[in-house]
Amino acid sequence: MQVKCNICGGINDIYPGERILRCEYCGNSLSIERGKGPEHLVLLHERDDKMAIEAATSFIMEKTKRTVTCTGTSLHLVPFVVKGNSPSGTSEAATSKKPFSGLRVVQPAGRFVFFEDFITQATEGKTFQKSDTEAYETIRFEGNASGALRIVHIPIYIVSYRCGNREGEALVTAESWQVTDSDLPPAMEKEFDTSKLILPVSLFLIFTAAGFTAKSFFAGALLVIGGSGLSYLILALRQRLNASRP
Amino acid sequence: MILNAEHKKAEREKIETIGFKCPLCGGSLDVEEGLKSIKCRYCGSSLYISAQEGPANYYARCRINEGKAKHAAISYLLRESSHNVGGMNTSIIECKLVHVPFWRMHGRLIGWIAGETLEKEMQEIEASGPRGSAVKRYKIGSKRKPFSKLVFKHIEWSAPAAYVPHLQMQGVSLKATMLRWEVLDHSLKTRQNFALPTMSEEKAESDAYKYLTKVVAPTGTIVRSGRFKLFDNDISVYYYPIYFISYKHRDRIFTITVDGVEGRVMGGAVPYKPRQNVKNIVLIPAAAALMTILFPPLPLIALGILYVVDTLTMSKRPAPIDWLTARCAAWFGEG
Numbered sequence: 168m169q170v171k172c173n174i175c176g177g178i179n180d181i182y183p184g185e186r187i188l189r190c191e192y193c194g195n196s197l198s199i200e201r202g203k204g205p206e207h208l209v210l211l212h213e214r215d216d217k218m219a220i221e222a223a224t225s226f227i228m229e230k231t232k233r234t235v236t237c238t239g240t241s242l243h244l245v246p247f248v249v250k251g252n253s254p255s256g257t258s259e260a261a262t263s264k265k266p267f268s269g270l271r272v273v274q275p276a277g278r279f280v281f282f283e284d285f286i287t288q289a290t291e292g293k294t295f296q297k298s299d300t301e302a303y304e305t306i307r308f309e310g311n312a313s314g315a316l317r318i319v320h321i322p323i324y325i326v327s328y329r330c331g332n333r334e335g336e337a338l339v340t341a342e343s344w345q346v347t348d349s350d351l352p353p354a355m356e357k358e359f360d361t362s363k364l365i366l367p368v369s370l371f372l373i374f375t376a377a378g379f380t381a382k383s384f385f386a387g388a389l390l391v392i393g394g395s396g397l398s399y400l401i402l403a404l405r406q407r408l409n410a411s412r413p
Numbered sequence: 414m415i416l417n418a419e420h421k422k423a424e425r426e427k428i429e430t431i432g433f434k435c436p437l438c439g440g441s442l443d444v445e446e447g448l449k450s451i452k453c454r455y456c457g458s459s460l461y462i463s464a465q466e467g468p469a470n471y472y473a474r475c476r477i478n479e480g481k482a483k484h485a486a487i488s489y490l491l492r493e494s495s496h497n498v499g500g501m502n503t504s505i506i507e508c509k510l511v512h513v514p515f516w517r518m519h520g521r522l523i524g525w526i527a528g529e530t531l532e533k534e535m536q537e538i539e540a541s542g543p544r545g546s547a548v549k550r551y552k553i554g555s556k557r558k559p560f561s562k563l564v565f566k567h568i569e570w571s572a573p574a575a576y577v578p579h580l581q582m583q584g585v586s587l588k589a590t591m592l593r594w595e596v597l598d599h600s601l602k603t604r605q606n607f608a609l610p611t612m613s614e615e616k617a618e619s620d621a622y623k624y625l626t627k628v629v630a631p632t633g634t635i636v637r638s639g640r641f642k643l644f645d646n647d648i649s650v651y652y653y654p655i656y657f658i659s660y661k662h663r664d665r666i667f668t669i670t671v672d673g674v675e676g677r678v679m680g681g682a683v684p685y686k687p688r689q690n691v692k693n694i695v696l697i698p699a700a701a702a703l704m705t706i707l708f709p710p711l712p713l714i715a716l717g718i719l720y721v722v723d724t725l726t727m728s729k730r731p732a733p734i735d736w737l738t739a740r741c742a743a744w745f746g747e748g
Contacts, residue, residue, distance in 0.1 A: 174432040174441075181428075182599035184609065186467030187446045188430070196444040197430040198466065211603075218506070225666040251613020256576025258611070273576050276511040276608035276657075316613055342606075344659070344666070359742035363689070367698045367745055374702030387706045395699035402691045 168281040172197055183208050183279045206317040207282040209244070210275060212341040216240045219324040219344075223337040226346035227330060232355045237328045242341075243267070245323045246308040249274055251316040258319075261310030266336060267323065274319060275343030282320060370398060435460065445596075446470060447649055468614055470597035472512055472652035475673040479508050482656040482676065486669040489678040490660070506666070507659040510673060511606045512652035514574040516617035520646025522568050522625055526639035527561040530631075564629045564641070570621045574610035574650060592674065597652060610650060618648060655679070693744045 169178050170188075177192030181199060183206055188197045220237040227235045245267050247258045260270040305320070312318055322341035327334065330352045337348040374394055378387035433442040440455035447469025450461050477485075483505060490503075535551050542548040601607070612620075622643065630636045654673030659666055662684045669681030704711035716737075723740070724730045731739075 168428070170428055170430050172432065173430050174434075180600070183602050184467075184470070185599040187444055189443075190432070193441075195441045196433045198433065198444070200429045200431055208609075221506070221661065221664075222666060224664060225661075228664060249609075249611055251611070252616045253611065256611050274609065274611050276509075276513070276575075276577065276606050278603055278606060279609060280603050316611065317609070319609075359738055359746055363745045363747075364741060367694050370695065371698035371701050374699055375705045378702055378706035384706060388703055391699055391702050391706070395695050399691060399695040402694060406688065406691060 168284055170197075170199060183281065205249075205312055205315045207320075208279045208317055209282050209285040209320045210322060210342060211278040211280060211285075212322040214242055214322075215341075216324070219326055219339045219341075222339050222344040223324075223326040223328060223346055223348075227328065227337065227348070227351065230354060231330065231352050233330050233352065235328050235330050237326055238334075239327045241304070241325050243323050243325065244305045244320045245270070246306060246310070247272065247274070247319050247321055248310055248312055249316045249319055250314070261308055261312070261318065262306045263309055264306055266325070266338065267306060270323075270338060270347060272321065272323075272340045272345055272347065273343060275321065275340055275345070277342040279319070282318075285320075370395075433462070447647065449647075469647075469649040470599070470652070471594040471649060472597045472601075473592050473594055473654060473674055475510055475654035477656070477671070477673050477676040479510070479656070482510075482671040482673070483508055483658060485671050485676050485678050486656075486658045486660075486681070489669060489681060490683060493681075493683040503660055503662045505658060505660045507657070509606055509657045511577070511608055511655055511657055512601075513577055513608050513655050514610045515571050515651045515653060516574045516610070516612065516614075516621070516648060517569075517571040517651050518618070518621045518646060518648045519567070519569045520643055522564060522566045522629065522641055522643055524564050524626075524629075524639060524641030525561060526564060526630060526636050527559075528630075528635050528637040529557045530560050530634045531555045532558055560634065562631070566625075566629060568625050568643075568646075570624060571651070572612075572617065572620060574612045574617065575608040576611060577608050577655075594651060597650075607652065614648060621648070689745065689747055697744060 168181055170181050171178055172190040172193060172195065174195050174197075175190060175193035177190055179188055179191055179197070181188060186199055188199060189195070190197055219240055223237060224235050227233070246261045248261045249258045257271040257273050260267045260272075262268060308318065324339040324341065326337045326339055328337060333352050335348065335350055335352065337346055339346050374391045377390045377394060381387035381390050433444045434440065435442055435453040435456060435458065437458050438453060438456035440453055442451055442453065442460070444451060444462060444466065446467050448462060448466060450459060452459050486505075533553055533555055536554040538550050538552050540548055540550045602609075622641075625643075626639060626641055629641075656671040656673055658669045658671060658681075660669070661667075665684065667682040667684060670679045671677070672679055701712045701715075704715060719740075720733060720736055724736065
């Protein structure tokens with residue numbers, strides 16, 4: 168964004184967070200007085216639908232243990248009010264539009280520019296390409312920014328997915344790839360694979376048969392103990408070999 | 414795209430500049446962020462700056478390139494997973510250098526505290542011995558003593574200024590003196606990745622104050638009252654470079670963070686591979702076999718007892734077959 172030097176009238180560029188500037192023309196130090204309002208920034212982002220889908224899939228798979236198919240994505244530029252005293256570090260979306268109202272995200276890291284620059288330069292096609300802005304649907308700011316540190320427009324993807332016979336929408340924050348979904352399908356119960364029983368049952372049968380063929384109970388017990396020790400060694404060794412295989 | 418025209422206009426009108434001039438001689442002043450007082454280079458008078466000068470911003474230059482950071486992450490991943498994670502199903506999907514902000518405050522703290530100290534001492538107690546005889550026993554008790562103390566301390570405090578998931582560092586206080594910090598050029602924020610502070614200066618100051626007043630109390634004391642004054646204090650933002658490396662393993666995304674100055678891995682998530690418990694697979698059949706040799710129906714009796722014990726505390730008793738499946742899953746399943 169540009170400001171005018173109040174001493175020589177020269178136009179200088181300013182950047183987010185800057186409070187004191189040296190005028191390019193007269194060399195004077197200038198204090199940038201922002202009035203009462205906070206800074207209004209935009210997080211720059213290149214649309215990446217593949218990454219958004221991957222992030223959403225990873226999140227839903229982890230939470231529900233189910234397979235997911237993503238059916239579509241859309242990108243929205245959502246305003247957030249960053250308050251300086253939030254203990255969890257999250258900020259709330261300043262819009263009443265569904266599904267963003269009440270959404271809380273951690274401010275992602277990335278490249279930040281002034282909202283005004285984003286609009287003018289995008290329309291003039293200077294720094295950002297025109298396609299960058301056309302990729303978004305901008306959500307209008309509705310909220311109270313008094314006392315806030317800044318207002319940040321953060322790109323949020325809506326990823327629609329199908330999980331079993333259920334359809335849902337997950338919100339993916341660009342750049343940090345944080346996923347929020349308030350309406351997740353219930354986690355799948357882990358089913359027991361009966362083929363895992365083959366080994367213990369066959370071991371039991373072998374041990375019992377060996378025990379009965381022995382002449383006395385003690386000889387049988389010794390056989391079982393020896394046999395179990397040997398099979399433990401073999402199984403442990405096999406597991407270790409499997410683990411070290413690249 | 415909706416252009417917010419009214420907003421655009423308001424934003425432009427709101428921002429003004431005020432040039433710094435010496436109020437005595439009118440000479441221009443060279444003021445930097447974070448500066449509170451200055452001497453005029455023309456007339457030599459000392460001046461106090463009352464403008465919103467903001468905190469000073471510094472950053473450490475990244476010394477590790479992307480390749481080195483990735484290499485550190487891969488060797489960490491191999492080591493932590495004991496070579497379980499092969500290259501077949503794993504790929505790095507993003508490697509991002511982020512400058513993470515920290516608040517840092519230094520200055521001097523003066524004040525006094527008063528309260529009580531707890532001192533441990535041996536106390537003699539009378540007790541009756543084995544045959545009614547009186548014996549002396551000792552007990553460690555504590556005694557309270559009043560104390561007061563003057564505090565004069567150089568202070569150094571730092572804390573993360575933004576919440577970044579996976580961040581494995583508490584502060585940069587130790588490193589701050591060792592590193593070469595450079596004054597931040599704000600235009601970098603539009604070209605490189607920055608995590609902007611989400612904790613305000615006021616909040617950082619009050620947090621620092623709370624922490625410092627707690628720290629000055631000696632151990633083992635209870636502070637009842639105190640009065641402090643911070644002076645010569647200076648609060649500034651330090652940006653530290655950190656690589657965030659995301660990788661995908663079997664459709665799941667994990668992140669590893671690498672220090673951008675030292676190239677050390679600060680932390681990260683490693684996929685967990687469930688394993689079968691070999692001990693259970695061998696020992697449970699062996700025990701059952703032993704019982705069968707001793708008395709054939711014994712394993713069934715043992716199973717019955719286990720069912721009763723397991724379900725004793727449950728409000729609703731599950732069907733034996735469901736219980737057996739759950740038991741088998743716990744014994745022989747992966748986990």
